[in-house]
Amino acid sequence: MQRLMLIGFLLCIGVIPFCLCPGGEDHGSKVGGSCIEHERRALLAIRADIFDPGEWLSSWTGQDCCQWRGVGCDDTTGHVVKLDLKYPSAYDLIYGTGEIPEPSKVNPSISSLIHLRYLDLSMNNFSCAPIPQFIGSLMHLEYLNLSMAWFNGPIPRQIGNLSSLRYLDLRGGYPFLDKWSGYVEYYPITLRVNDLEWLSRITSLQYLDLSFANLSMASNWLDEINMHTSLLALKLFYTGLPGIPSTLQHVNFTSLTVLDLSYNAISAVPHWLLNISSLVQLDLQGCLFHGRLSTVADRLGNLNHLKHLDLCRNKITGGISQSLWNNTHLEYLDLSENQISGHAAKMFGNPSQLRLLALFGNQISGEISENMGNHSHLEALYLSENRISGEIPKGMGNILNLEELDLSDNQIKGCIPEEILRNSSQLRHLSLRSNQISGEIPKSMWNLLNLEQLDLSSNHVRGGIPETVGNLVHLQLLNLSFNNITGQIQYQKVWASYPNS
Numbered sequence: 159m160q161r162l163m164l165i166g167f168l169l170c171i172g173v174i175p176f177c178l179c180p181g182g183e184d185h186g187s188k189v190g191g192s193c194i195e196h197e198r199r200a201l202l203a204i205r206a207d208i209f210d211p212g213e214w215l216s217s218w219t220g221q222d223c224c225q226w227r228g229v230g231c232d233d234t235t236g237h238v239v240k241l242d243l244k245y246p247s248a249y250d251l252i253y254g255t256g257e258i259p260e261p262s263k264v265n266p267s268i269s270s271l272i273h274l275r276y277l278d279l280s281m282n283n284f285s286c287a288p289i290p291q292f293i294g295s296l297m298h299l300e301y302l303n304l305s306m307a308w309f310n311g312p313i314p315r316q317i318g319n320l321s322s323l324r325y326l327d328l329r330g331g332y333p334f335l336d337k338w339s340g341y342v343e344y345y346p347i348t349l350r351v352n353d354l355e356w357l358s359r360i361t362s363l364q365y366l367d368l369s370f371a372n373l374s375m376a377s378n379w380l381d382e383i384n385m386h387t388s389l390l391a392l393k394l395f396y397t398g399l400p401g402i403p404s405t406l407q408h409v410n411f412t413s414l415t416v417l418d419l420s421y422n423a424i425s426a427v428p429h430w431l432l433n434i435s436s437l438v439q440l441d442l443q444g445c446l447f448h449g450r451l452s453t454v455a456d457r458l459g460n461l462n463h464l465k466h467l468d469l470c471r472n473k474i475t476g477g478i479s480q481s482l483w484n485n486t487h488l489e490y491l492d493l494s495e496n497q498i499s500g501h502a503a504k505m506f507g508n509p510s511q512l513r514l515l516a517l518f519g520n521q522i523s524g525e526i527s528e529n530m531g532n533h534s535h536l537e538a539l540y541l542s543e544n545r546i547s548g549e550i551p552k553g554m555g556n557i558l559n560l561e562e563l564d565l566s567d568n569q570i571k572g573c574i575p576e577e578i579l580r581n582s583s584q585l586r587h588l589s590l591r592s593n594q595i596s597g598e599i600p601k602s603m604w605n606l607l608n609l610e611q612l613d614l615s616s617n618h619v620r621g622g623i624p625e626t627v628g629n630l631v632h633l634q635l636l637n638l639s640f641n642n643i644t645g646q647i648q649y650q651k652v653w654a655s656y657p658n659s
C-alpha cells in the first residue's frame with residue numbers, strides 16, 4: 159500500500175501550469191458567431207473515431223463548434239486553436255475504477271486543423287497504433303499531450319517540425335497494481351526512439367516527458383537535451399538510457415526544476431547535475447547505484463532549492479548523518495529499500511521541513527530518540543522493515559500533522575504512547591504490525607476520527623475494544639489479530655454510527 163502511494167506522489171508533483179496565450183496571427187473566414195465550416199466537418203470526422211460512450215462529447219452538435227466541449231477558437235480569426243480530447247474517466251489500472259476505453263483512432267482530419275496550438279489526446283486507447291506522422295504538420299502547436307494513450311512504435315521524427323512546441327508529453331507506461339507483490343507494474347507497450355536529433359529543432363521546449371519510451375539506441379541523448387536552455391521539466395522514467403555520461407563540458411539547461419531519471423542504469427550521481435542549482439525535484443529511484451549516503455548527501459547538498467529527493471531502491475549504504483538535514487528546504491525524502499544502516503538515535507535530530515520521510519526496508523537499528531519530534535512538519539513517516547528497537551518516544555507528540563505512521567516489522571517494545579495519539583489527531587494510517595508492543599490500546603486511539611487503517615497485529619497488546627470504536631466511521635482496516643485482545647466488537651454500534659444508515 160505504501161509503495162503504491164509513493165509512486166502516486168511521484169506522478170502528482172511537478173505539474174507546471176499551462177497558459178495558452180492567444181496570438182492574432184491569421185486572416186480567417188469566420189462567419190457570424192459560428193465556427194469555420196471545414197473545421198467543423200473535420201471535428202465531426204475526428205469525433206467519429208474517438209471512443210466516447212456519449213457523455214463527454216455530447217455537446218458536439220449544432221453549428222458553433224467553438225462552443226463544443228474541449229474545443230477552443232481564436233477570438234479574432236475564429237480558427238480552432240485548441241482541441242482537448244483527453245478521456246477523463248479512463249479506466250484506472252491501479253484503483254480498478256473508471257471505464258475501460260475501447261479502441262479509438264486518430265482521424266487524419268486532425269491535420270486539417272492547421273491552426274491548432276493545443277492538442278491533448280491523453281488517456282484514450284489507440285490500441286498500440288503508432289503516433290501518426292501527420293502530427294508533425296500542425297506547425298503552430300505549443301502543447302502536445304499524447305500520454306497514456308496506448309501508442310506504440312517509433313516516435314515520428316516529424317514531431318521535430320513543431321518548432322513552437324513548449325510542452326511535449328509522450329509518457330507511456332500503463333501502471334497496474336500487482337495484487338500479489340503489492341508493487342506497481344507496467345505494461346510493456348512502448349514508444350521507441352533511435353535518435354533524438356529531431357528534438358534539437360524544438361528550441362523553446364520547456365516540458366519534456368518521454369517516460370517509458372525505449373531510448374536505448376539514443377546514444378547522444380544528453381547532448382540533444384543539453385541544447386534546450388529553456389527546459390524546466392525533464393522526465394525520462396524507465397527509458398533504458400544507454401548510460402549517463404559522468405562528464406559534460408558545459409551544462410546549458412540550468413533552468414531545470416524537475417528531473418526524473420528513475421529506473422535507468424546510473425552508476426553514480428553525475429557531477430554535472432550539481433550545476434543545475436535550480437532543481438526542486440530530483441527522482442533517481444531504482445537506478446541501483448552504489449555509494450555511501452554521506453557521499454551522496456554531501457554532493458546533493460549543493461542543490462539548495464531541492465524540496466523533493468527520491469533515491470528509493472538503490473544500493474546506498476552507510477548511516478544518515480546530521481548533515482543530511484542541512485538542506486533546510488527538503489520536504490520529501492525517500493531512501494527506502496536501500497542498505498542504510500546505523501543507529502536510529504543518531505539519525506534524526508536537527509529540525510527539518512520534511513513532510514514525508516521514507517526509510518522502510520533498510521537496516522537501521524537501535525532506538526528512535528526523543529529528537530524525532532524535531533521533524534515536526536512530518537505528515538508521513540515510514541520506518542517499517544528495519545531493526546529498530548526500544549520504545550516509541552513520547553517526543554513524537556510534537557509531530558502534530560502526522561497522517562501516516564508505519565513502524566511495522568521492527569523490534570519495538572513498550573506501550574503505545576497516549577501523548578502521540580492525543581497530539582497527532584490527523585492520523586489516518588497507523589501500523590505497528592509485527593513488533594513487541596504491549597499494554598492496552600490507549601483510550602485516545604478511539605478518538606482518532608480520521609483513522610482509515612489501524613494494524614496492531616502480531617504484538618502483545620491486551621485488553622478489550624470499547625464501544626467507541628464505532629465512532630471511527632472512516633475505518634477500512636482494523637487488524638488486531640495475534641494479540642491478547644478479548645471481548646467483542648459491537649457491530650450494532652459500528653453500523654448505527656454510519657451516516658445515512
Ligand SMILES: *[C@@H]1O[C@H](CO)[C@@H](O)[C@H](O)[C@H]1NC(C)=O
Nearest residue numbers: 249258259260261283285308
Ligand atoms: C486498449 O485496447 C486494447 C485492445 O486494442 C486492449 O487490449 C487493452 O486492454 C485496452 N486498454 C485498456 C486500458 O483498457
Ligand SMILES: *[C@@H]1O[C@H](CO)[C@@H](O)[C@H](O)[C@H]1NC(C)=O
Nearest residue numbers: 294295297315316318319356
Ligand atoms: C517535416 O520534417 C521533415 C524532416 O524531418 C521534412 O522533410 C518535412 O518537409 C517537414 N514537413 C513540414 C510540413 O514541414
Ligand SMILES: *[C@@H]1O[C@H](CO)[C@@H](O)[C@H](O)[C@H]1NC(C)=O
Nearest residue numbers: 244280281303305325327365
Ligand atoms: C498530459 O496528460 C496527462 C493525462 O491526462 C496529465 O496527467 C499530464 O499532466 C499532462 N501533461 C502536461 C504537460 O500537461
Ligand SMILES: *[C@@H]1O[C@H](CO)[C@@H](O)[C@H](O)[C@H]1NC(C)=O
Nearest residue numbers: 346348350372373374375398
Ligand atoms: C529497447 O530496444 C533495444 C534495441 O532495440 C532492445 O534490445 C531492448 O530489448 C528494448 N528494451 C525494452 C525494455 O523493450
Ligand SMILES: *[C@@H]1O[C@H](CO)[C@@H](O)[C@H](O)[C@H]1NC(C)=O
Nearest residue numbers: 406407408409410429430433
Ligand atoms: C559548473 O559551474 C561552475 C561554476 O559556475 C563552472 O565553472 C563549471 O564549468 C560548470 N560545469 C559544468 C559542467 O557546466
Ligand SMILES: *[C@@H]1O[C@H](CO)[C@@H](O)[C@H](O)[C@H]1NC(C)=O
Nearest residue numbers: 384385386406407408409410
Ligand atoms: C551547450 O553546451 C555545449 C557544451 O557541452 C556547447 O558546445 C553548446 O554550444 C551549448 N549549446 C547551447 C545551445 O547553448
Ligand SMILES: *[C@@H]1O[C@H](CO)[C@@H](O)[C@H](O)[C@H]1NC(C)=O
Nearest residue numbers: 455456459480481482483484
Ligand atoms: C551541516 O551543518 C552543521 C551545523 O549545523 C555543520 O557543522 C556541518 O558542517 C554542515 N555539513 C555540511 C555537509 O554542510
Ligand SMILES: *[C@@H]1O[C@H](CO)[C@@H](O)[C@H](O)[C@H]1NC(C)=O
Nearest residue numbers: 507508509528529531532553
Ligand atoms: C531536538 O529535540 C530534543 C528533545 O526532543 C532537544 O533537546 C534538542 O535541542 C532538539 N535539537 C535541535 C537541534 O533543536
Ligand SMILES: *[C@@H]1O[C@H](CO)[C@@H](O)[C@H](O)[C@H]1NC(C)=O
Nearest residue numbers: 552553554555556577578581
Ligand atoms: C503536544 O502538543 C502540544 C502543543 O500543541 C505540546 O506543547 C506538547 O509538548 C505535545 N506533547 C508531546 C508529548 O510532545
Ligand SMILES: *[C@@H]1O[C@H](CO)[C@@H](O)[C@H](O)[C@H]1NC(C)=O
Nearest residue numbers: 591592615616637638639640
Ligand atoms: C492481519 O494481520 C495478520 C498478522 O500480521 C496477517 O497475517 C493478516 O493477513 C492480516 N489481515 C489483514 C486483513 O490485513
Ligand SMILES: *[C@@H]1O[C@H](CO)[C@@H](O)[C@H](O)[C@H]1NC(C)=O
Nearest residue numbers: 618619620621641642643644
Ligand atoms: C492474556 O490476558 C489475560 C488477562 O487479560 C491473561 O490472563 C493471559 O495470561 C494473557 N495471555 C498471554 C499469552 O499473554
